[in-house]
Structure formats: structure tokens, C-alpha cells
Amino acid sequence: MSWEPGIVVFCCNASCCAGESHASGVSFPSPPTVRIVRVPCASLVSEYMIMSALRSGADGILVVGGAAGDCQSARGQEGDRRRFVLLGNLLEFIGIEPGRVHIAWESAWTGEQVMGLVQDLIEKVKALGPARRLVKQLEPLQGEE
Amino acid sequence: MATINDKITDAIRAQARKLLETGEVAALIGYAAGSLPMTVKPLVVRRPEECDRLVWNTFCVLNLATYLPEVLSSVEIPRDLRDPKPEEPQAKVAILATGCWSRNIVVQIQEKRVARERVVVVGVGSRGMVSRAKVKALFPGQEILTVEEGDHDLVVQGLDFTETINRWSVVRDNCQTCAHPDPVLVDIRIGEPVSERKNPHPYKQVELIEQRSVDERWAWFTAEFATCIRCYACRNVCPLCYCPTCFVDDAKPQWLGKSLDAVDTGLFHILRAHHCAGRCTDCGACESVCPMGINMRMLTKKLNKDVLELFGIEAGMEPEAPLQLTMYPSASPEFIVTDLAPVPVPSRKPFESAGIPSAEGDTSCKP
Amino acid sequence: MQTVMISPAELDALIEKWQTYYAVYVPALAKPAAATTDWAPGWRRFVEGEPLILPVGPTPASVKTFYFPQPETLLSFSLEENHPDKGAMREPVKSQGMQVVLGVRPCDAASVLLNQLPFIEDPLYMANCQRTALVGFTCTSRLSTCFCTEMGGSPLHSAGLDLALSSLEDGFILEVLSEKGEILVAGCNLVPASASDMAGLTARRQGAAPGDSVQLQLLRSCALNRLYEAPMWQALGEACINCGACTFICPTCFCFDIQDEVVQGQGRRIRYWDSCMFPLYSQHTSGHNPRGKKLQRTRNRFLHKLKYFPDRFGPFSCVGCGRCIGDCPVNIDIREVLSDLVRCTELE
Ligand code: SF4
Ligand code: SF4
Ligand code: SF4
Ligand code: SF4
Ligand code: SF4
Numbered sequence: 001m002s003w004e005p006g007i008v009v010f011c012c013n014a015s016c017c018a019g020e021s022h023a024s025g026v027s028f029p030s031p032p033t034v035r036i037v038r039v040p041c042a043s044l045v046s047e048y049m050i051m052s053a054l055r056s057g058a059d060g061i062l063v064v065g066g067a068a069g070d071c072q073s074a075r076g077q078e079g080d081r082r083r084f085v086l087l088g089n090l091l092e093f094i095g096i097e098p099g100r101v102h103i104a105w106e107s108a109w110t111g112e113q114v115m116g117l118v119q120d121l122i123e124k125v126k127a128l129g130p131a132r133r134l135v136k137q138l139e140p141l142q143g144e145e
Numbered sequence: 146m147a148t149i150n151d152k153i154t155d156a157i158r159a160q161a162r163k164l165l166e167t168g169e170v171a172a173l174i175g176y177a178a179g180s181l182p183m184t185v186k187p188l189v190v191r192r193p194e195e196c197d198r199l200v201w202n203t204f205c206v207l208n209l210a211t212y213l214p215e216v217l218s219s220v221e222i223p224r225d226l227r228d229p230k231p232e233e234p235q236a237k238v239a240i241l242a243t244g245c246w247s248r249n250i251v252v253q254i255q256e257k258r259v260a261r262e263r264v265v266v267v268g269v270g271s272r273g274m275v276s277r278a279k280v281k282a283l284f285p286g287q288e289i290l291t292v293e294e295g296d297h298d299l300v301v302q303g304l305d306f307t308e309t310i311n312r313w314s315v316v317r318d319n320c321q322t323c324a325h326p327d328p329v330l331v332d333i334r335i336g337e338p339v340s341e342r343k344n345p346h347p348y349k350q351v352e353l354i355e356q357r358s359v360d361e362r363w364a365w366f367t368a369e370f371a372t373c374i375r376c377y378a379c380r381n382v383c384p385l386c387y388c389p390t391c392f393v394d395d396a397k398p399q400w401l402g403k404s405l406d407a408v409d410t411g412l413f414h415i416l417r418a419h420h421c422a423g424r425c426t427d428c429g430a431c432e433s434v435c436p437m438g439i440n441m442r443m444l445t446k447k448l449n450k451d452v453l454e455l456f457g458i459e460a461g462m463e464p465e466a467p468l469q470l471t472m473y474p475s476a477s478p479e480f481i482v483t484d485l486a487p488v489p490v491p492s493r494k495p496f497e498s499a500g501i502p503s504a505e506g507d508t509s510c511k512p
Numbered sequence: 513m514q515t516v517m518i519s520p521a522e523l524d525a526l527i528e529k530w531q532t533y534y535a536v537y538v539p540a541l542a543k544p545a546a547a548t549t550d551w552a553p554g555w556r557r558f559v560e561g562e563p564l565i566l567p568v569g570p571t572p573a574s575v576k577t578f579y580f581p582q583p584e585t586l587l588s589f590s591l592e593e594n595h596p597d598k599g600a601m602r603e604p605v606k607s608q609g610m611q612v613v614l615g616v617r618p619c620d621a622a623s624v625l626l627n628q629l630p631f632i633e634d635p636l637y638m639a640n641c642q643r644t645a646l647v648g649f650t651c652t653s654r655l656s657t658c659f660c661t662e663m664g665g666s667p668l669h670s671a672g673l674d675l676a677l678s679s680l681e682d683g684f685i686l687e688v689l690s691e692k693g694e695i696l697v698a699g700c701n702l703v704p705a706s707a708s709d710m711a712g713l714t715a716r717r718q719g720a721a722p723g724d725s726v727q728l729q730l731l732r733s734c735a736l737n738r739l740y741e742a743p744m745w746q747a748l749g750e751a752c753i754n755c756g757a758c759t760f761i762c763p764t765c766f767c768f769d770i771q772d773e774v775v776q777g778q779g780r781r782i783r784y785w786d787s788c789m790f791p792l793y794s795q796h797t798s799g800h801n802p803r804g805k806k807l808q809r810t811r812n813r814f815l816h817k818l819k820y821f822p823d824r825f826g827p828f829s830c831v832g833c834g835r836c837i838g839d840c841p842v843n844i845d846i847r848e849v850l851s852d853l854v855r856c857t858e859l860e
Contacts, residue, residue: 187842372554374761377756378756434841
């Protein structure tokens with residue numbers, strides 16, 4: 001069985017509704033290993049959620065938010081942008097492969113654009129292989145493995 | 146002959162006594178002598194006669210700002226939650242502060258943890274604090290029984306040896322790369338001001354790690370944090386960590402496990418550091434207190450570097466400034482689109498906007 | 513049980529032999545590579561042929577991690593449909609293999625016996641006791657922070673050890689003190705210790721063992737309330753930052769918590785270290801916290817060791833290893849706490 005990377009996409013209602021409806025339509029990889037987490041505003045995506053996704057074994061993570069001055073909650077991205085840039089850099093610093101966590105801002109997203117990002121991420125992650133770092137594993141029980 | 150720090154100790158005692166006797170402050174946060182060589186105890190003095198217990202030496206590695214909010218509330222007139230706020234001004238608290246501690250006090254003011262008008266900052270220029278771990282590492286397998294402090298030397302004595310070592314060589318890494326040893330916020334000054342230092346490579350250690358390959362960085366990270374016992378001393382000693390419930394204690398959702406699992410320990414450190422982004426002043430308290438000798442400060446230092454390079458900010462320089470991490474100045478598109486590594490607009494000069502003088506600083510306190 | 517002589521070379525050969533059958537741990541003096549800690553920070557697997565270097569005074573990490581591992585899996589379960597463990601809790605099969613901990617000091621050995629008092633009915637702790645053999649060295653020199661003698665111990669005690677080594681000029685006196693100890697030395701041709709050497713050891717022991725001091729007796733007989741209300745807690749609680757450093761490095765601190773961890777449908781119920789210094793430790797589900805203030809938590813740690821535990825079980829729950837004195841970030845010194853408490857029993 002060939003390995004399909006598990007991707008978690010956090011995207012805000014306004015910018016990415018289009019993306020999602022598109023997703024449920026045609027061009028999604030099968031089996032559907034892409035999970036879309038819709039949030040009212042990308043600034044609600046916390047560093048905990050990103051780290052939780054990594055910890056639970058997501059192979060790739062994408063956060064999609066609206067660009068400055070173009071946010072449906074007026075100033076939503078102001079709260080997240082700097083934080084995410086720093087988090088992304090920090091993750092690379094401690095040795096998470098560049099490309100696993102991808103954060104994107106754009107003014108009006110179209111469905112195609114979001115799908116394009118997802119596809120790009122899938123390609124990148126396929127090249128990197130399954131996530132191993134910061135993925136929580138239970139201690140094997142005696143007699144297992 | 147009295148050393149610089151002896152003179153500072155005397156001045157601190159005299160000043161503390163004056164402040165308490167005149168009733169200007171209700172308490173002063175400082176240090177008392179510790180029970181072991183190279184240790185000090187944080188001490189809150191409330192009566193003039195206690196002031197002679199205060200000391201100042203080269204081992205004051207904690208950050209007193211950590212205690213400030215609590216001591217402030219301890220001197221308030223007790224009131225019920227529903228009672229109205231008292232009209233009259235509340236009692237003040239004085240606190241000793243070096244460069245980084247004063248910057249943490251500034252952050253506390255910015256974050257509305259403490260009210261500026263209730264704090265009397267007794268500023269002491271820092272000559273760099275000595276790392277107990279570094280001194281111990283020089284004498285492996287031998288117990289250090291006393292350490293005498295001179296202005297530029299330490300005389301270390303054990304059971305069967307006496308050695309003199311250069312003080313600056315065992316000063317903590319964060320102090321050696323510190324650019325602002327002098328308090329940025331001073332109400333009362335003790336001793337001489339210490340001039341700004343200009344270090345050509347303040348982020349050398351971070352850069353050395355950055356230059357490694359991603360696998361080497363991961364190997365460094367896992368090895369560095371392998372022995373963490375999750376005692377949270379690094380979190381509790383930090384003046385920035387004051388959440389009533391820290392994320393590690395959250396139960397539903399539980400963001401990370403609580404045992405010594407390497408992944409959970411790693412996540413704790415990443416997230417803790419991330420919470421200090423744009424606020425950390427590199428005071429080094431976290432690194433100094435770790436019983437396992439873990440250098441978790443590298444993570445906050447990396448964030449400090451990014452914050453300075455990308456946003457042109459150093460934490461805690463101006464009480465009036467807004468909190469930089471909560472804003473995205475949309476008028477000035479620092480980085481316009483889509484990728485993880487943002488592109489700073491080249492015309493910005495981060496150093497100017499952070500108010501750092503670009504003239505060569507004085508390095509005279511290095512021997 | 514026998515008392516024999518062993519030369520350094522024989523000891524090395526013995527350790528090498530243990531390694532073929534058991535997991536042998538020694539104190540890690542430098543930072544170990546991530547892979548070798550085996551969930552026991554501060555300890556590492558002994559590598560054949562290397563010299564065994566012991567620090568003066570207690571080992572950097574205490575032995576409690578072998579008895580009270582962090583974490584310990586209590587039960588396993590599954591949330592997956594069609595899994596045989598769905599809806600059932602299964603006790604994991606625990607390793608029965610003996611582990612040998614080398615380089616233990618008398619204070620740590622005493623701590624194992626102390627912790628058995630509250631854990632006597634805990635099958636997991638007792639099972640770990642069964643499978644762990646302590647090979648200790650009595651102390652010839654002490655650190656300035658060692659105060660085992662004040663807590664009723666002695667640098668020369670052997671209680672709690674399976675094998676105790678006391679150095680002589682040209683080797684060691686090896687005391688075999690338990691069945692596990694017998695197993696460890698089985699098949700070795702060792703010369704019984706001479707009567708004069710044994711008499712020498714006994715004499716040294718008698719010279720060094722004061723037993724419970726007068727001070728501790730004062731604490732025992734003092735009413736709890738008096739100690740509880742002592743004014744000294746104010747300053748202590750104010751300085752303490754309520755980290756868990758002192759409790760985690762302490763051999764006799766044993767607070768724990770139990771949680772379920774679920775990863776991809778599979779779950780474990782684990783027990784891991786907790787600390788009375790953490791607010792969450794005493795927090796009730798209602799939100800009320802009987803030890804909601806820093807002062808109360810600091811007080812609890814010391815009164816537990818110096819009053820509650822002796823009132824309930826007899827001995828004091830501190831072996832005087834001095835680890836917490838050296839590692840407390842704010843230099844809270846249990847010896848000072850002790851003498852302050854004694855002073856307040858004397859005040860009228
Ligand atoms: S680590 Fe984060 S959540 Fe925890 S106390 Fe510090 S700032 Fe708060
Ligand atoms: S994170 Fe560490 S260096 Fe930064 S302010 Fe907190 S204690 Fe100081
Ligand atoms: S102080 Fe050290 S051992 Fe304690 S939690 Fe922090 S890094 Fe871990
Ligand atoms: S006594 Fe010291 S080590 Fe223990 S919790 Fe308080 S500050 Fe931490
Ligand atoms: S309380 Fe301190 S001295 Fe006593 S056993 Fe624990 S760590 Fe050792």
C-alpha cells in the first residue's frame with residue numbers, strides 16, 4: 001500500500017469556504033487524507049492546535065488566512081501573523097523539516113489557489129516522508145513488537 | 146578594600162532603609178546572602194531593621210521582577226472581590242533592577258501586570274552575573290566551599306585547593322552578550338551607570354545551531370532536552386510566565402502529556418519559549434535555575450533574534466510602547482505574501498526603530 | 513548473609529558478569545546521549561570496560577526513578593472498534609528482569625525503605641523493589657550539604673542495600689545483605705573478611721551513628737498547630753517559586769498523579785510524578801484549592817517531611833542527602849527550615 005501523507009488544513013471561514021467546497025468536489029487525493037479544520041478566523045488557530053496536529057502525527061500542516069487589510073474580522077490576522085512566523089521559524093530551528101508546516105496569507109483566496117497549496121504541500125511532504133519528529137508514540141507494552 | 150559590589154550593598158541598604166523609614170514604599174525586593182557558596186536568596190524587606198540583611202554580589206542570577214506582582218498585592222489593603230477599588234493611592238514597592246530585570250518590569254507595565262506609579266525601580270547597572278554551573282564545571286569532582294569575590298577575580302576554595310579565576314570568564318552567556326546592562330527604567334540609581342555594550346555577535350550561539358543541517362538540529366534538540374525532569378523551574382522563575390493556568394496544566398483539551406515522554410517534554414519547551422516571544426529579555430534566569438543544566442534559553446534567544454530581525458523590536462525598552470506581537474501594522478507590509486519565511490522590506494532598519502544607539506558601545510567593564 | 517573481601521579487579525569482573533544477565537545502571541555525571549537514559553534521567557546504562565567514577569556525596573539523581581518510574585503504565589486499553597481490548601482495561605505484563613543500580617549512597621538506600629512505608633500496598637512499587645538490586649558504597653567523605661547524621665542516618669549505614677561496599681586500603685569489604693545480594697555474588701570465590709576488618713567497620717559505624725537527634729525529638733513532641741502557624745512560613749513562601757525541582761530530585765518525595773493518554777485509538781493509564789508544590793496537585797474538581805496559596809504549598813512540603821510523615825509512620829521523610837539544598841533556585845535550605853522549626857518549638 002502506498003503511503004499517502006496526512007494533511008491538516010486550518011483555514012478561516014471567509015477565505016477558504018471556496019476551497020472546501022471545491023475539496024469535497026473533484027480533485028482531492030483518495031483516500032481522503034486531507035482534513036480541513038474550519039475556523040471563524042485564522043487568528044483563532046493557536047500554536048497549541050498546530051503542535052497538537054504535529055503530535056498526533058499529521059505529516060503536513062497548512063494554515064490559510066486572509067491578508068492584511070482584507071480580513072473579514074477586520075484585524076484578525078494581526079493577532080496571528082507574527083506569532084506564526086515565529087513559530088514556523090522556531091520549528092525549523094529545532095529540526096522539524098522545512099516544508100512540513102506551511103503558513104499562507106493571501107487576500108481573496110479562490111478554491112483553486114487553496115487546492116494548489118494543498119497539492120504543493122502533499123508533494124513536498126511526500127518527498128520528506130512520514131512525520132516522525134514530535135509525533136507522540138505510546139510506550140510499547142511488554143511482549144509487543 | 147571594599148569591592149564595587151560591597152559599595153553597592155552599602156548603598157542599597159542605606160537606600161532601602163530610607164525608603165522604608167520615610168514610608169515611601171511598603172516593601173523592597175532584594176537579595177539576602179545564601180547558605181551555600183555562590184547562592185543568594187530573594188528577600189522582601191518590610192521593616193527598616195531588616196535592611197542589613199540585603200546583599201548585592203555577582204551571583205544574583207534570578208530575576209526579581211518575578212516577585213513584583215505578588216509583593217505589590219501583598220501590600221494592598223485587603224478587600225473583597227466585590228469591594229470597589231480604593232480611591233486613595235496604594236502603597237508602593239521598591240525593587241532592585243539591572244538592565245534585563247528592568248526590561249521585564251517594563252513588559253509587566255506594558256502588559257498591565259503592574260502599575261507604573263506603584264513601583265520604585267532602584268536601578269543597579271549590572272557587571273554581568275556569574276554562572277554557578279560554569280564555576281563548578283572548572284572543578285569537576287571537587288566541592289567548592291567558599292568563593293570570595295573581587296572586582297575582577299573570584300577566589301575559589303575547596304577542601305584542598307585555592308584558586309583564583311577570572312570573573313568575566315565565568316559570567317553567564319546571556320550576560321556576556323547583553324547589550325543593555327544598565328536599567329532602562331530608573332527611579333533611584335545605585336552606583337555608577339554602566340554603559341551599553343556593543344557585541345558584534347550577540348546571537349552567535351543561535352547562529353551556530355542555525356547553520357547546522359536539519360537533522361543535526363534535531364539531534365541537538367533531542368539531546369539537550371533529554372534529561373528534563375519537567376520540574377517547571379524554568380517556567381516558574383520567569384517573570385513572563387504568570388498564567389493562572391499554564392497550558393501544560395490544561396486538561397480538556399490536554400495539549401500535551403505530563404510524563405517524561407520526549408515528545409511532550411519537547412512540546413512544553415517549544416510552547417513555553419513561544420509564549421515568551423517578543424517579551425523575553427534574555428535575563429537568563431530560566432537557564433540558571435535548571436537543576437539538570439538544560440540550556441532552554443537557546444529557544445527564547447532564537448525567538449529574540451527573529452523578533453529583532455523581522456520586526457525590529459527588543460522587548461521591554463519602552464513602557465509606553467504597544468505590545469508588538471499583538472499587532473500587525475497593516476499599513477507597512479513587512480511581508481506581503483504567503484510563505485513561512487517572510488521577506489522583510491529591505492529599507493527598514495531594525496536597529497534604528499528599536500531605539501538602539503548605533504554608536505560603538507563601551508566595553509569597559511570587560512577586564 | 514556473608515561479609516567478604518573483594519579487590520577492585522574482582523569487583524570489575526563481577527560487574528562485567530552482571531551485565532550479561534541484568535541491566536546495570538550507574539550515575540550519569542555528564543549529559544548522556546538521548547538514547548541511553550531509559551526513562552531514568554541522571555542515570556545511564558553502564559558500558560563495559562569503562563572506569564566507574566562516583567561523585568562524592570549522593571548521586572546526581574536519586575534512585576527513586578527505578579522504583580517509581582516516570583511514567584509507569586498501570587493499564588492499557590483501546591478505543592477502537594473490533595479491538596480485543598475495546599472497553600476493557602488490561603494490566604500490562606511487566607518486565608521481571610533484575611536491574612542493578614550501582615553506586616548508591618547510604619542516604620538513597622534509606623530512602624527506599626522509607627518510601628516502602630506508604631507504598632507497602634502498592635503492587636507496582638513493590639514489584640519494582642523486587643526486581644531492583646542496589647549496590648552501594650558507604651561514604652568516606654561527605655559534602656558540606658550532607659546531613660544524613662542529623663536525620664538519623666549515617667554515611668556508613670547499609671540498610672536498604674543489597675550489597676554494601678566499604679573501602680579499605682587495598683579493596684573493599686563487601687557485605688551481602690539480602691537474597692538479591694546472594695544471587696549477585698553467587699558463584700564467586702571470595703575470601704571472607706577478616707575479623708579485624710569487620711571489627712574496624714563496626715567501630716567506625718558506632719563512632720558515626722548518633723541516631724535521632726534531640727532536635728528531631730523536639731519536633732516529634734511538638735503540637736502540629738504550633739508548627740503550622742509558625743511565622744517563618746511567610747518569608748519562605750514568599751521566596752519559593754513553587755517549582756518542582758526540590759520534590760523531583762528528592763529521593764523521598766513520592767507524590768504522583770494518574771492520567772489516561774490516548775494516541776490514535778490506543779490508550780494507557782499512566783502514573784507519573786507530581787509535586788505538592790504545584791497548584792494543580794491539590795485542586796479539587798469544584799475549583800476549590802485547599803492549598804491555593806504559595807505559602808501553603810511550601811509549608812506542606814516541609815511539614816510533610818518533618819511532621820505529618822513521622823506522626824503517621826514514625827521516621828522522618830528526609831534522609832539528609834542535601835540535594836534540594838544545592839538545587840533549589842532560591843536557596844531554600846531544609847537545614848535552616850529544620851532549625852527554625854525547632855526554635856519555634858522552644859519559644860513560649
Ligand atoms: S508557558 Fe505559556 S501558558 Fe505557561 S505560564 Fe508561561 S506563558 Fe503562560
Ligand atoms: S524566558 Fe528565560 S531569559 Fe527570557 S525572560 Fe523568561 S526567564 Fe528570562
Ligand atoms: S528547569 Fe530544567 S528540568 Fe526543570 S522543566 Fe525546565 S528544563 Fe526541565
Ligand atoms: S523550595 Fe526551591 S526547589 Fe522547592 S519549589 Fe520552592 S523554589 Fe523550587
Ligand atoms: S528533603 Fe532534601 S535533603 Fe531531604 S531527602 Fe529530600 S532532597 Fe534529600
